[in-house]
Every structure is written in structure tokens, then in C-alpha cells.
Amino acid sequence: MTDGHTSSTRHEAEVVVIGAGLSGLAAVIALRRAGFDDVVVLEKSGRLGGTWRDNTYPGCGCDVPSVLYEYSFAPHSWSRGFADRSEILDYLGTTAATHGADKVIRYDTEVLSSRWDRETHRWSLKTTSGTYTTRAVIVATGPWHRPRHPDVPGLGTFPGTVFHSARWNHEVDLTGQRVAVVGTGASTVQFLPEIQPKAAHVAVFQSTPQWVLPKPDYPLPSGLHDFFAHHPAARRALRGLHRWTQEAIGVPLRHPHLLGPLEALARFHLRTSVRDRVLRRALTPEYRFGGRRLITSSTYYPTLTQPNVRLHPTRVTAVKGSDVIGADGTRTRADIIVLATGYHIGDLPLAPHLHGTDGTLAQTWADNRRAYLGTSVSGYPNLFLLLGPNLLTGTTAVPTVLEAQLRYITAALNHLRASGASALDVKPEAEAAHQRALHEALRTTVYNATGTSYYFGLPGINTFCWPWSTARLIKRLTAFNPDIYAWTMPLPTQTGTERDALPTRPSSRPG
Numbered sequence: 175m176t177d178g179h180t181s182s183t184r185h186e187a188e189v190v191v192i193g194a195g196l197s198g199l200a201a202v203i204a205l206r207r208a209g210f211d212d213v214v215v216l217e218k219s220g221r222l223g224g225t226w227r228d229n230t231y232p233g234c235g236c237d238v239p240s241v242l243y244e245y246s247f248a249p250h251s252w253s254r255g256f257a258d259r260s261e262i263l264d265y266l267g268t269t270a271a272t273h274g275a276d277k278v279i280r281y282d283t284e285v286l287s288s289r290w291d292r293e294t295h296r297w298s299l300k301t302t303s304g305t306y307t308t309r310a311v312i313v314a315t316g317p318w319h320r321p322r323h324p325d326v327p328g329l330g331t332f333p334g335t336v337f338h339s340a341r342w343n344h345e346v347d348l349t350g351q352r353v354a355v356v357g358t359g360a361s362t363v364q365f366l367p368e369i370q371p372k373a374a375h376v377a378v379f380q381s382t383p384q385w386v387l388p389k390p391d392y393p394l395p396s397g398l399h400d401f402f403a404h405h406p407a408a409r410r411a412l413r414g415l416h417r418w419t420q421e422a423i424g425v426p427l428r429h430p431h432l433l434g435p436l437e438a439l440a441r442f443h444l445r446t447s448v449r450d451r452v453l454r455r456a457l458t459p460e461y462r463f464g465g466r467r468l469i470t471s472s473t474y475y476p477t478l479t480q481p482n483v484r485l486h487p488t489r490v491t492a493v494k495g496s497d498v499i500g501a502d503g504t505r506t507r508a509d510i511i512v513l514a515t516g517y518h519i520g521d522l523p524l525a526p527h528l529h530g531t532d533g534t535l536a537q538t539w540a541d542n543r544r545a546y547l548g549t550s551v552s553g554y555p556n557l558f559l560l561l562g563p564n565l566l567t568g569t570t571a572v573p574t575v576l577e578a579q580l581r582y583i584t585a586a587l588n589h590l591r592a593s594g595a596s597a598l599d600v601k602p603e604a605e606a607a608h609q610r611a612l613h614e615a616l617r618t619t620v621y622n623a624t625g626t627s628y629y630f631g632l633p634g635i636n637t638f639c640w641p642w643s644t645a646r647l648i649k650r651l652t653a654f655n656p657d658i659y660a661w662t663m664p665l666p667t668q669t670g671t672e673r674d675a676l677p678t679r680p681s682s683r684p685g
């Protein structure tokens with residue numbers, strides 16, 4: 175990403191949302207419902223949908239129940255218990271159109287940089303389609319956006335085809351081919367059962383085994399939709415049931431001495447799916463359940479027992495010619511390599527180009543990705559992160575958290591409007607106190623147990639997990655507290671220099 179190559183066109187908006195995925199679309203709908211009409215969404219791609227637009231691998235879908243993977247204001251008649259990506263993508267498109275969100279998306283508009291102007295108290299965003307100035311920015315660029323490519327010697331000279339599972343190459347026909355799959359995370363468990371019947375051979379390289387729970391996926395009978403249409407309370411009850419089941423699973427994750435029953439269930443699932451003892455041992459994790467992202471699948475283990483599939487419990491250390499080589503000396507010939515090596519989770523590619531009152535977000539986050547309730551960062555006035563650091567857990571459905579964040583953000587913007595203030599900036603002491611409490615609480619959860627999982631966005635620092643219940647997160651986000659923000663009041667006659675001389679962080683709340 176560079177800051178150059180922008181056209182000179184200038185645009186204004188009261189609020190700019192960056193990204194038109196699940197989060198950005200929810201943001202524009204929430205803002206318009208709260209009376210903010212002057213909102214634009216800047217989307218670098220030519221289509222909305224984010225994750226569900228980009229991930230097209232076979233079998234791609236939701237791993238939380240469909241009824242939880244929807245906006246509460248737009249219930250949908252899902253065709254399956256766990257929706258696939260095309261149904262989610264259609265749902266997002268339809269919901270955006272129904273709520274007029276699609277009209278305010280500026281496609282093919284990548285935000286290259288964003289800078290807080292200390293004189294005008296506005297953000298200025300340089301994009302590939304001109305400059306936008308705005309009072310407030312909502313960053314909705316997604317925590318699972320940038321695929322992670324492993325640094326494997328020789329991969330660049332592999333004579334066959336290599337692609338990342340997040341950018342599936344549909345030009346390549348896997349029929350009769352020898353495929354090497356690198357990585358065994360949430361994507362692999364979804365696409366492996368789909369590609370196994372076609373391929374001549376699939377070598378699966380696993381650096382760390384996963385805890386896998388069965389996934390009760392099933393087509394939903396169409397009669398159910400009519401029933402729910404006539405009995406909305408029943409639908410709400412079903413949502414509630416799923417939500418509280420997820421909350422219940424969260425309890426042992428926060429109190430690992432209670433993990434026994436979940437580990438027993440996962441072991442039972444493994445034992446009944448895989449009869450071969452050696453394979454079973456290779457698939458048994460040595461860390462506690464929940465130490466890494468939870469995986470659900472009823473088809474992954476059975477696929478690994480198929481005669482044309484071979485699990486190599488080792489990481490890939492090199493590629494030599496057509497051979498993929500493991501750390502244990504394994505050598506297997508491949509025609510195609512699929513890198514299922516995940517994402518740079520929550521790293522925010524815009525961070526080096528986001529200039530606050532005192533440097534860039536990359537500098538601010540150099541030693542920790544801190545944010546108050548994963549939403550406000552001190553030194554970045556009028557800027558809000560959706561799905562920012564330390565908001566999710568192994569069990570949370572993203573839309574639940576997202577909607578709570580949006581209640582918080584609209585409350586903040588309403589206060590800004592009502593007060594006549596020009597800026598709100600979370601007080602550094604409030605942010606620091608939140609960080610201390612959060613990391614202290616994380617210490618005893620299973621999320622911190624491995625020290626190296628994808629929860630650790632920085633060495634030794636869990637930048638992903640919320641250490642308490644989701645209900646507590648929602649409660650915290652629902653009660654916007656203006657006192658933890660510094661509010662800057664504009665003086666109509668002040669010049670830029672005079673305004674800079676004002677205390678930028680008055681401690682009192684606006685009237």
C-alpha cells in the first residue's frame with residue numbers, strides 16, 4: 175500500500191465507514207437508523223461481502239449456527255443449520271439492498287491513508303478515488319482479511335500450482351491430482367471432505383492437532399420457515415438457546431478446571447470416527463481444549479481415514495522440485511499445493527497509514543494492540559474500530575458483538591452531536607485500566623494456555639480474546655460512558671493555532 179496515486183477529487187461526509195463486509199454494512203444501517211444520513215462506505219473491491227466474497231473454497235461456510243450468523247434486525251430463512259458462503263453472501267447483498275446500504279457504497283475505492291487534522295478536527299482519508307474528509311471514521315476492514323503465506327524454502331520454484339485456500343484457484347481441476355495441503359485449521363476441515371473424492375492423493379501436513387467437536391449441520395425443513403414467520407417468539411427462543419449454549423461452552427474456557435466434559439466429548443468424537451490408533455494419536459492435541467480456535471466438523475475425521483488421504487503430523491520445512499518435505503523427513507510428491515495457513519489475524523493493514531494525534535496506529539500498537547472495549551484507541555479521536563482487539567472468544571458469533579459495538583458507537587456519535595463538541599478521545603488512563611484488567615483476567619483462561627496460538631497477535635500477548643462472558647461484553651458496550659472520554663469543544667472564532675493551544679483532552683464530559 176502506498177499513499178500516492180490518488181485522484182484529486184474531494185468528497186465530504188459526516189461519517190466514513192471503511193469496508194463493506196458484514197461489519198461495514200451493519201454500521202451504515204445502524205447509523206442511518208440512528209439518524210445519521212450523511213454516511214459513505216469505502217470499499218476497495220468491486221463487490222460487497224468481505225470474507226464471504228473472498229473465500230470461495232469448496233465447502234466454505236459458517237461454523238456457528240446460521241440463526242446466530244445474521245443481523246438481529248434482519249432474520250433470515252436459512253436453508254441449513256450452518257449456512258454456506260454463497261447463502262451468507264446473498265443474505266448480505268439482500269439486506270444491504272433492503273436497507274439502502276448498497277446506495278452509499280463507493281466501490282473500487284481503497285483507503286490508502288487517514289490523517290487526523292488537529293486544526294479542523296476532521297479526518298482526511300486519501301483513497302484511490304480522491305480524498306474524503308469526515309468528522310468520524312469507522313474502521314471495518316475485517317480481522318480475517320489478509321491471508322498468511324508461509325515462508326517455505328523452495329515454494330517459489332515448485333513446478334505445479336500453489337494457491338492459498340482463502341483465494342481458491344478455481345481454474346485448477348483437482349481430479350486425479352496429487353494435492354498437498356499445508357495446515358489443518360478451520361478452512362481445511364471444510365474443504366478437505368470436498369476435494370478428497372476428486373483427488374488421486376491428498377497429503378495433509380499438520381503442525382498442531384486441533385480439538386474437533388461434531389457439527390450438527392442439517393438442511394432445515396422449509397415448513398420451519400413458515401412456522402417461524404407465524405411464531406417469531408419461537409425463533410427468538412431458538413436464537414436464545416444457541417446463544418446460551420455458546421455462553422455455556424465459554425464457562426469452562428474461562429475456568430479450565432471445568433474442561434473435562436468438553437475434552438471427553440471431543441475424544442469420544444475422535445475415537446468413534448478414527449479406528450486407527452496411530453492416526454488417532456497423531457490427531458490428539460497435547461494442549462487443553464480451547465487453547466486454540468475451536469473446530470467443528472463431523473466429516474473431517476472420517477475423510478482422514480480414506481485410502482487416498484495421508485496425514486503427516488509435521489510442519490512443512492521445504493519444497494524441492496515436486497516434493498513437499500516435512501520437519502520429520504517426510505517427502506511426498508505433489509502436483510498442487512494448497513496453503514491453508516490462515517490469516518494475519520487482526521493486524522489491520524491500514525495501521526501504518528492511520529495518523530492520529532501523535533503518530534500512526536502501527537507505532538501506538540508496536541508493543542500491544544490496545545483499545546478501550548476493542549473500539550476506541552486513545553490518540554485517535556472520533557475513530558472507532560469494529561471487531562478491534564480483545565473482543566472475541568473461541569465461541570462468540572461475530573454479529574452479536576458487532577451489533578453491541580454499533581450501539582456503543584451510535585451512542586458516542588449522538589453525544590458528539592448533542593454536545594456540540596468537535597472531538598471525543600478515550601482517556602489514556604481509562605484505556606490503560608481496561609487493558610490491565612483484561613490481561614489480568616486472560617491469564618487464567620485457557621485462551622492463554624498455549625502462548626502461541628492465533629490468539630497471540632504479538633509475541634506473548636493475546637490480542638484476540640475477551641476474557642469474560644459475551645453477556646458481560648454486551649452489557650459494557652450497551653452502557654456508553656461519556657466520562658471516560660475527553661471532549662474537545664470548538665470555539666467559533668478560534669484560529670487553528672489557538673485551537674492547538676487548547677487542552678486537547680478536557681476531562682469534563684460535555685453538557
Ligand SMILES: Cc1cc2nc3c(=O)[nH]c(=O)nc-3n(C[C@H](O)[C@H](O)[C@H](O)COP(=O)(O)OP(=O)(O)OC[C@H]3O[C@@H](n4cnc5c(N)ncnc54)[C@H](O)[C@@H]3O)c2cc1C
Nearest residue numbers: 193195196197217218224225236237238284285315316572
Ligand atoms: C473462512 C472464514 C469463515 C468464518 N466463519 C465464521 C463463522 O462461522 N462465524 C463467525 O462469527 N465468524 C466467522 N468468520 C469471521 C468473519 O470474518 C466475520 O464473521 C465477518 O465476516 C467479518 O466481517 P468484517 O466486515 O468485519 O470483515 P470482512 O468480511 O473481512 O470485510 C472487510 C472489508 O473491508 C474491505 N477493505 C479492507 N481494507 C480496505 C481498505 N484499505 N479500503 C477499503 N476497503 C477495505 C475488504 O475488501 C472487505 O470487503 C469467518 C472467517 C473466515 C475467513
